[in-house]
Amino acid sequence: QVQPQESGPGLVKPSETLSLTCDVSGHSISSGYYWGWIRQPPGKGLEWIGSIYHSGSTYYNPSLKSRVSISVDTSKNQVSLKVSSVTAADTAVYYCAKETTPSTVRGAFDIWGQGTMVAVSS
């Protein structure tokens, strides 16, 4: 079965860059679905960060676009997220998730990773 697994540092200093990876097992990222990153600050709601296709085509939340970069490595079957110039407001659980419909961004994420908590603090 498809299993995404997020990983990365649990603590990042303010103004630095947050870097996470999502390793996918049981499914080839090249099979034609968009993969999204979604985050959830403690006690708050979900926020879409962006989505990527295996070709490298990416779409970002306009409010985060200037600080976010999402990439894909098909040889490693993983997607990655970078958020630059982080502040305390970037403290959140970060999830990667797979769209259910091929080749399109629709917000219909059928498979989610367990999430990884990232705290921004000095």
Added chain:
Amino acid sequence: QSALTQPASVSGSPGQSITISCTGTSSDVGTYNLVSWYQQHPGKAPKFIIYEANKRPSGVSNRFSGSKSGNTASLTISGLQAEDEADYYCCSYAGSSTLVFGGGTKLTVL
């Protein structure tokens, strides 16, 4: 691109039906039938329960149903059960391959 508006909380007794609204604008919910709903229990990842406004993924109970009218989408849970107590989020396509989530609704089963 503002978050979709959901009530902060709703409640119902076992066996009853409840409805959670998700209000957007003509730029998202009002134009596209691409609204999804997620159920999230504490400390867990969201679970996919409705897509394209009213479609249920395989394996999701038929007690969950979705609808849309104008700029508002709705999730109805019938025959409320204790296990339905969770947070619920809507998500809509907002054009140009962007997405927007709602603020979330906490469902309490009395």
